[in-house]
Amino acid sequence: MALLVKNIGTIVGIDTARRNRICGADMDSMERIDNAWLTTDGDRITGFGSADSMPSEVGYEVLDAGGGVLFPSYCDSHTHIVYAGSREQEFLDKIHGLSYEQIAARGGGILNSADRLHNTSEDELYSQAMERVREVMAMGTGAIEIKSGYGLTTEDELKMLRVIRRIAQSTPMAVRATFLGAHAFPRGYKGREQEYVDLICNTMLPAVAAEGLAEFVDVFCDRGFFTLEHTEQILLCAAKYGLRAKIHANELDFSDGVQLGVRMGALSVDHLESSGAAEIEALKGSGTMPTLLPGAAFFLGMSYPPARDMIAAGLPVTLASDYNPGSSPSGNMRFVTSLASIRMRMTPTEALWAATLNGAAAMGIADDYGSITVGKVANFFITKPLPSFEFFNYAYNTPLIDRVVLAGEIIN
Ligand code: NIG
Ligand code: FE
Numbered sequence: 001m002a003l004l005v006k007n008i009g010t011i012v013g014i015d016t017a018r019r020n021r022i023c024g025a026d027m028d029s030m031e032r033i034d035n036a037w038l039t040t041d042g043d044r045i046t047g048f049g050s051a052d053s054m055p056s057e058v059g060y061e062v063l064d065a066g067g068g069v070l071f072p073s074y075c076d077s078h079t080h081i082v083y084a085g086s087r088e089q090e091f092l093d094k095i096h097g098l099s100y101e102q103i104a105a106r107g108g109g110i111l112n113s114a115d116r117l118h119n120t121s122e123d124e125l126y127s128q129a130m131e132r133v134r135e136v137m138a139m140g141t142g143a144i145e146i147k148s149g150y151g152l153t154t155e156d157e158l159k160m161l162r163v164i165r166r167i168a169q170s171t172p173m174a175v176r177a178t179f180l181g182a183h184a185f186p187r188g189y190k191g192r193e194q195e196y197v198d199l200i201c202n203t204m205l206p207a208v209a210a211e212g213l214a215e216f217v218d219v220f221c222d223r224g225f226f227t228l229e230h231t232e233q234i235l236l237c238a239a240k241y242g243l244r245a246k247i248h249a250n251e252l253d254f255s256d257g258v259q260l261g262v263r264m265g266a267l268s269v270d271h272l273e274s275s276g277a278a279e280i281e282a283l284k285g286s287g288t289m290p291t292l293l294p295g296a297a298f299f300l301g302m303s304y305p306p307a308r309d310m311i312a313a314g315l316p317v318t319l320a321s322d323y324n325p326g327s328s329p330s331g332n333m334r335f336v337t338s339l340a341s342i343r344m345r346m347t348p349t350e351a352l353w354a355a356t357l358n359g360a361a362a363m364g365i366a367d368d369y370g371s372i373t374v375g376k377v378a379n380f381f382i383t384k385p386l387p388s389f390e391f392f393n394y395a396y397n398t399p400l401i402d403r404v405v406l407a408g409e410i411i412n
Helices: 024-028 088-095 100-105 110-118 122-138 154-170 193-210 228-240 257-263 277-283 294-300 307-312 333-344 348-355 357-361
Strands: 002-014 031-041 044-050 061-064 069-072 074-076 141-147 174-182 216-221 244-249 268-271 289-292 380-383 401-406
Touching: 002 044, 002 348, 024 307, 024 348, 074 333, 074 348, 074 357, 088 100, 110 154, 122 141, 122 154, 122 401, 154 174, 154 193, 174 193, 174 228, 193 228, 216 228, 228 244, 228 257, 244 257, 257 268, 257 277, 277 307, 294 333, 307 333, 333 348, 348 357
Parallel strands: 002 061, 002 069, 074 141, 141 174, 174 216, 216 244, 244 268, 268 289
Antiparallel strands: 002 031, 031 044, 069 380, 380 401
């Protein structure tokens, strides 16, 4: 189907230079066109321009944007959207004063989700996850990375990854899967942590690779979770199966996880609430995307990563939702970009690039996603008319998304 979107107030997020990521000071500039049109054919963007150059409507399905703003869809490069049930009891525990680590130490947290997942069938898990998938698509997400990590046994990790594959096959979003067997030590491994790491390397990774279920591997490398040595062993082993590294690093403490990620050629290091000059120095000049998850800092009441210092150092700052039941029960990327502005002083332009093109880069899909560019996949959403582009992040709770197009199809 060929689509002509007419009467667009402004197209934002245009990248004619086809950059593979956007770094430092460049993050605050963006091409845009007022009074615009855009065409698609099949799943691709075929053209756009200002109203005076609009093609004839003949042969197109016409979508009237009503003067709204057309944004490239968000590329959410860090989620745990496949999980069973929810954990609002721990939300109450937090209100009563327990920390994330104290809840985890009591057997709550990730192990609580692992128990629920174990007792949930693959079909049920799929249908719970699909509700969240539909929710995030309606909120503007068009590409998503999804992690395993609530299985923690070979069988249950494979169950999660098969659900992720089913999601990939049944949504118009781009989906990338990450194996996160090293999310927590299962019960019974206290004092025998190395045995679980060996199980990941010798049994889980070969099984994941045999079914081709993941593109990436991730490790929760942090205080009380996996050590640097565990992390390096798992990443080296995963590399043999062609799985590129991502790391949950520096959420709870300074761990050298960022430096390890850079040294191992990780595609991204994520969280980074505890980071300073040494982490920023390590990231400079590397291919590793610093991925910030302000929704988790917000929900857990933690300090926010130093985004301004990272941008000043020329880094390609990336934003993702971390959608998960324990530290960020929301996949609303627009709210993530507003938080980035409010709490990390990123401009709405910087936040948009961090949540689109740089998110795509953190999933290895920037050639096809993350900006309004001829030839890229036609993933975009259209807002109600706005007084300005900045209004979208400023009025962060007003429902403003009107239409959603993914892979060239109008889905909302
Ligand atoms: O990214 N930090 C580790 N993993 C998740 C939380 C998972 C959970 O609590 O269920 C995160 O914050
Ligand atoms: Fe996470």
